[in-house]
Amino acid sequence: MTDTITGNPTIEAYHGPIDLSRPHFVGVGGCAMSGLARLLAELDHHVTGSDLHESATLAALRTADVRVQVGHDPAHIEGASCVVYTTVAQNSPEVRAARTAGIPVVHRAQVVEKLAANRRLVAVSGSHGKSTTTAMIAHILRTLGQDPTYLVGADLTGPGSGAHLGRSRLLVAEADESDRSFHFLTPSIAVITNVTDDHPENFVTHADVMRAYVGFGGRIAPYGYLIVNADCVGATVAASAVAAERPDLTVLRYGRDRTADVRLLDVHAEGWSASATVRLPNDVEIRLTLPTPAAHHLDDMAAAVTCGLALGLHGAKVAGAACTFGGVRRRFEHIDTRAGVTVIDSYADHPHEIAADLDAARTLARGRVLVVFQPSGHARVLAFGERIGRVLADKADHVLLLDVHGTVPDGRPKADSTAIMARLRDGDYCLPLGPDHAARVVARMAGRGDVVLTMGTGDVTGYGAAILDRLTTRSEAVLSA
Numbered sequence: 001m002t003d004t005i006t007g008n009p010t011i012e013a014y015h016g017p018i019d020l021s022r023p024h025f026v027g028v029g030g031c032a033m034s035g036l037a038r039l040l041a042e043l044d045h046h047v048t049g050s051d052l053h054e055s056a057t058l059a060a061l062r063t064a065d066v067r068v069q070v071g072h073d074p075a076h077i078e079g080a081s082c083v084v085y086t087t088v089a090q091n092s093p094e095v096r097a098a099r100t101a102g103i104p105v106v107h108r109a110q111v112v113e114k115l116a117a118n119r120r121l122v123a124v125s126g127s128h129g130k131s132t133t134t135a136m137i138a139h140i141l142r143t144l145g146q147d148p149t150y151l152v153g154a155d156l157t158g159p160g161s162g163a164h165l166g167r168s169r170l171l172v173a174e175a176d177e178s179d180r181s182f183h184f185l186t187p188s189i190a191v192i193t194n195v196t197d198d199h200p201e202n203f204v205t206h207a208d209v210m211r212a213y214v215g216f217g218g219r220i221a222p223y224g225y226l227i228v229n230a231d232c233v234g235a236t237v238a239a240s241a242v243a244a245e246r247p248d249l250t251v252l253r254y255g256r257d258r259t260a261d262v263r264l265l266d267v268h269a270e271g272w273s274a275s276a277t278v279r280l281p282n283d284v285e286i287r288l289t290l291p292t293p294a295a296h297h298l299d300d301m302a303a304a305v306t307c308g309l310a311l312g313l314h315g316a317k318v319a320g321a322a323c324t325f326g327g328v329r330r331r332f333e334h335i336d337t338r339a340g341v342t343v344i345d346s347y348a349d350h351p352h353e354i355a356a357d358l359d360a361a362r363t364l365a366r367g368r369v370l371v372v373f374q375p376s377g378h379a380r381v382l383a384f385g386e387r388i389g390r391v392l393a394d395k396a397d398h399v400l401l402l403d404v405h406g407t408v409p410d411g412r413p414k415a416d417s418t419a420i421m422a423r424l425r426d427g428d429y430c431l432p433l434g435p436d437h438a439a440r441v442v443a444r445m446a447g448r449g450d451v452v453l454t455m456g457t458g459d460v461t462g463y464g465a466a467i468l469d470r471l472t473t474r475s476e477a478v479l480s481a
Contacts, residue, residue: 007202
């Protein structure tokens with residue numbers, strides 16, 4: 001992995017009292033930040049925030065009594081009791097000004113930990129599947145009348161829908177490994193969905209990644225639970241290391257492996273359905289179905305069911321509640337089907353995620369699988385570009401490759417799409433243009449039964465609407481001919 005470390009917020013972190021009476025959020029438009037800001041506003045704190053661009057998320061925050069401004073300016077922190085940031089914003093003008101003025105600068109995860117002080121924290125970590133698993137746990141608990149507070153790093157429906165202030169003492173939250181900020185958390189129950197080499201901007205070696213997860217597991221509260229994916233070698237190795245140091249913890253495993261306490265059997269995906277038999281620890285077996293062709297979401301469901309058992313809920317009821325889960329925005333989300341062409345939006349940007357979503361698209365397609373892919377993160381493209389290109393070439397029929405999304409830290413190398421493009425086939429495209437151009441190309445190529453994925457963490461999510469509009473126009477032109 002590439003040595004492009006951009007920051008570890010646990011080093012030289014603020015350790016004093018955190019006054020949340022007037023917090024200012026830098027980068028408040030992000031899914032995780034906006035949800036936390038809205039929760040504090042609902043708790044009657046006077047919350048302000050700023051972001052670079054206007055968005056639907058900022059509009060939603062304004063309706064929730066959060067005062068937000070577009071652009072970053074030191075003047076925005078005037079009167080703030082603390083400034084809340086994520087690592088990507090560590091060098092923003094507001095953060096620098098706050099440090100100079102002596103205003104406490106606290107990482108988002110530190111605020112989550114403060115919220116958890118009077119609650120029981122369920123923290124979901126992992127290289128992939130965190131948002132879906134967190135949302136599933138929250139959904140199961142709400143369905144069974146538990147009403148937890150939750151913080152999901154993605155929208156469930158509209159902007160800002162990934163957070164909820166509940167009445168119970170349960171707090172369900174994503175635990176972000178990307179910058180080691182999950183080391184601020186002290187969960188009662190910790191979930192590790194998988195451990196994969198990722199975030200090369202912050203981790204140099206695989207051993208670095210493993211140490212981060214072992215450190216997270218070691219922070220679990222006394223006599224708590226560690227829930228791990230039995231099918232992931234990294235997760236099980238990390239769990240063994242944690243258990244060796246923490247014999248007080250209960251380790252529960254889920255997955256398809258025979259060692260799993262909650263075991264998936266007979267996994268099957270067809271059309272808009274993925275199903276499996278779940279064998280619970282008492283050997284009761286229940287057939288469960290999710291309305292998605294993404295079979296890997298069944299692994300997330302097994303993690304959520306295992307968490308429900310750790311919380312003392314009835315296994316069959318937990319499993320039944322999981323079946324009514326409606327999904328998370330941008331996690332293999334069905335946007336629409338027009339002219340016989342199905343458009344899916346995917347957040348995948350790592351080779352493993354890309355492969356899983358393309359496999360799901362293949363089970364759904366009656367024709368070809370077309371991908372509009374936007375590489376995300378210069379360090380990630382430099383480290384994984386060749387692997388990404390191989391996966392796209394192996395599993396997609398045609399690829400439209402966009403420019404790399406993301407900023408480059410000072411002094412760090414900039415990437416382009418060359419390494420990815422080198423692995424693609426003749427007939428694939430590299431398009432440094434916007435959604436209109438991509439939509440024209442896709443609409444010209446796509447036929448009935450094809451599946452189109454807009455894929456990546458950047459603004460490619462907006463390309464789906466343009467593609468659907470072009471497909472509609474094409475269909476109307478055929479009908480009128």
